[in-house]
Amino acid sequence: MKLLLTGGAGYIGSHVAALAEREGHSVTIVDDLSTGIANRIPRPVVDINLASTESVERLSRLMRETEFDAVIHLAARKQVGQSVEIPEQYFLDNIGGLANLLLAMREHDVKKLVFSSSAATYGMPTLDLVDEDYPGVPINPYGQTKLAGEWMVKNAAAWGLRGVNLRYFNVAGSESKKLADTAELNLIPIAIAQLKRGEQPIVFGTDYPTPDGSCIRDYVHVEDLAKAHLMAVGYLDRPVQEFATFNVGTGQGASVLEVLEELREASGIEFEEVLADRRPGDPPRLVANTNRIEKMLGFKASFGLKEIVKSAWDAAN
Template sequence: MSWLVTGGAGYIGAHVVRALSAAGLAPVVIDDLSSGHRGFVPGGVPFIVGTILDRGLVEATLREHGVTGVIHVAGYKYAGVSVQRPLHTYAQNVEGTRVMLEAMAAADVANIVFSSSAAVYGTPDVELVTEDLPKRPASPYGESKLIGEWLLRDQATATAGSRHPLRHTSLRYFNVVGSADLDVYDTSPHNLFPLVFEALIEGRTPRINGDDYDTADGTNVRDYVHVGDIAAAHVVAAERLEGGEPVEAAYNLGSRNGLSVREIMDAMARVTGIDFTPEIADRRPGDPDRIVATGELAARDLDWAMRYSLDEMVRTGWEARRAAQG
């Protein structure tokens, strides 16, 4: 009995792999290393280098390792850049998910946890986002994640009367930060935490992309959630699917209390001990003003909780990044 983690050599996926191992669910990794790192995969974990767009490879992996479920983390995750690269985004996120579901059906694998995104909501006009809020994605990335959820829903409907009906859930979250293992850190060239860390390491001044948003301090507001908490929720979702327990079609992994980019910058200076005044740059296309979710359903079913303070999020991420320097 094992679980395939797509994108398991990436920042989030590698944490999921470790959480699965700790829970006694044997992980298997497939990753094309386009943004992941071989060194992020622990020794002893089966690691297949390849793309989820390769139906034959995915099906063979599922069969060879006796996979009973998939945690589908692989994808192109950059909302702002997706505006310039919509076709690439759809190929990776929509076609990749379709191929994964096709391979799962062929190999009689019926459980999947999908790494979705709060970007499916676009720019909501409510204080707190709940799962039933209308979906109005503001970027090709958000659209691709929403289509991914539709694919799961439709395949579940299509297989409802079969020997192996698809069981699924989608986890929606926004900014994942920090580290739960010194060997794994966020290497994204677009995410806020690594951008600030790299600037500080190189002696540059970090910058804020836009200070004219419709928020209290003019910088956009998000759920910032610790990667360790995110990984743990994926594992509980997998366990519920494996055990035949009921799950919702989607869960928000939210903080209920958003943080602004400026608040993040203040914490960065405070925790690292490097004083700076951030530069102000232009907005990134596709970035909404505010997305903050409740996480109540996930707390009920997935043991979801915010177990790290803002300073702890910064500290764990900074320590992992510094450890990578040797």
């Protein structure tokens, strides 16, 4: 298949690109390298800022040159805290970028899209295992841009788009050093970076209503997530798509303290974590109900927390 992949120089995108190429697909990457790293991928990217005014024309040129079978759209800003500080920029990049992409796809009759959404669309869910029909209300501009993006994908069915929204839970791990998550934005890369600097990892909140008092999340290995994208492209080939939105997680929760215990083992460093107050806006528990993706796409995560943390540690060292 000929795939157009946006955000392919990013942490997740580079794993999707590597897997797609191993599976024999031809992959064209569009990325403005704002947070991406060029040497994660073997060849130059097409440098387009999707949110820029000229992007529809530049994407159109690309689509005239190559008849893409499907688009996988990952390019976006993803920092929750930053989205609160500069919400306009998040709406411009995440929603404007997707709108430009859809305009070009519509013009060139490219009718299959996998969209990178997030569990941030759920806000503060009260279910133990949150399913796709849960009426979540995002609690920050980042989550809002992802939910609005899902609506855009669904609305484009009016002109024949077949779209899938993949709601990623907590993505971590790496297939290699080259593709490691180098941004210190999520628990595992933050804690690894702290250990490497000789600092102690910090636990924000130890009085949540969870067994050990720290927050619980669903950690999914980035290689499993990459696989889900290609399965989603396959799903779009079926004559009928019953669902447009899928959780991508493991269905297993792990607390911050459990993750740090795995990190103690993977690193061999006997650190003491620093216990700190809660941060605003952290749901106590966010774990995926994975029934839909298992049933409809045949997706089941193959890596657990141990492999995730070990691969992240190995990739960073």
